[in-house]
Amino acid sequence: MRIVQMSDVHVGSGLFRRDLLEATIEETNAMKPDLVAVAGDLTMEGYRWEFEEAKGYLDQIECPKVVYAMGNHDAKSVGYRHFEEFFGMREGTVMVPFGDGEAKVVVLDSTKPDLDEGEVGREHYAWLDSEFRDWDRGPKILIIHHHILAVPGTGRDVNNLRDAGDVMAILREVKVDMVLSGHRHVPYVWSISGVRIVHSGTVSSMRVRGTMPPSYNVIEFAPENIRITLHQPGKGEAGKEPLASFSRKPVTTSEFYPDFGRYVLYDKLPFLKVQR
Ligand SMILES: [Fe+2]
Numbered sequence: 255m256r257i258v259q260m261s262d263v264h265v266g267s268g269l270f271r272r273d274l275l276e277a278t279i280e281e282t283n284a285m286k287p288d289l290v291a292v293a294g295d296l297t298m299e300g301y302r303w304e305f306e307e308a309k310g311y312l313d314q315i316e317c318p319k320v321v322y323a324m325g326n327h328d329a330k331s332v333g334y335r336h337f338e339e340f341f342g343m344r345e346g347t348v349m350v351p352f353g354d355g356e357a358k359v360v361v362l363d364s365t366k367p368d369l370d371e372g373e374v375g376r377e378h379y380a381w382l383d384s385e386f387r388d389w390d391r392g393p394k395i396l397i398i399h400h401h402i403l404a405v406p407g408t409g410r411d412v413n414n415l416r417d418a419g420d421v422m423a424i425l426r427e428v429k430v431d432m433v434l435s436g437h438r439h440v441p442y443v444w445s446i447s448g449v450r451i452v453h454s455g456t457v458s459s460m461r462v463r464g465t466m467p468p469s470y471n472v473i474e475f476a477p478e479n480i481r482i483t484l485h486q487p488g489k490g491e492a493g494k495e496p497l498a499s500f501s502r503k504p505v506t507t508s509e510f511y512p513d514f515g516r517y518v519l520y521d522k523l524p525f526l527k528v529q530r
């Protein structure tokens with residue numbers, strides 16, 4: 255299974271680069287991926303015209319499965335309404351063929367209107383758990399815009415997922431294989447508690463940090479191993495750089511004993527709890 259992960263398109267920014275996005279889409283189509291994950295920040299201000307323009311580009315992607323997550327910039331100016339009109343539901347699950355089985359890919363909206371930081375929220379936890387816990391037909395992949403873990407090379411760490419600890423505990427509990435995120439505009443991979451967390455840079459803007467150029471990630475998911483390569487749009491072979499590789503099954507000798515329920519509470523609307 256081949257995944258192209260891109261994020262932080264930022265149509266509407268003065269630093270948006272149409273040529274980079276067009277090169278990325280052309281290169282993506284040539285690779286014939288099984289899944290394209292666009293991990294949020296399609297726009298700059300969440301304006302309708304920005305979504306419309308973004309869709310004009312992204313509709314050129316030729317792939318049977320293309321999923322879009324909301325970014326904090328898309329939630330500005332009540333942009334989530336336009337997002338839904340142009341890109342469909344903000345959350346959901348798609349299946350991607352993987353060997354004899356299927357990968358389960360869950361897209362989650364971590365945005366709050368007009369805030370840069372994100373939150374999954376306790377009301378989402380039971381859904382997240384139920385989607386992943388008993389899935390045994392292939393990889394479990396979560397797509398969420400905000401970063402769960404701090405990304406190095408980004409300066410002061412801000413705007414992360416406000417409930418990152420709870421979410422990380424759930425991901426470990428239900429054995430999620432991989433999380434695809436954007437938001438910090440710096441590509442970086444963490445492997446922690448058996449969960450691989452893959453951040454992509456900004457694909458088509460010069461809103462870059464430090465030495466990291468605009469880029470997207472290509473993830474090769476083989477039965478035994480996973481390889482992640484960074485690609486700079488339009489740079490060909492010279493713009494490719496290995497980012498991470500690891501075995502398909504995480505090797506970990508760590509055990510953590512306290513009961514999961516002591517840490518994480520699954521709220522159900524309207525929050526009435528049965529007392530134990
Ligand atoms: Fe961004």
Ligand SMILES: [Fe+2]
Pocket residue numbers: 295325326327399436437438
């Ligand atoms: Fe963002």
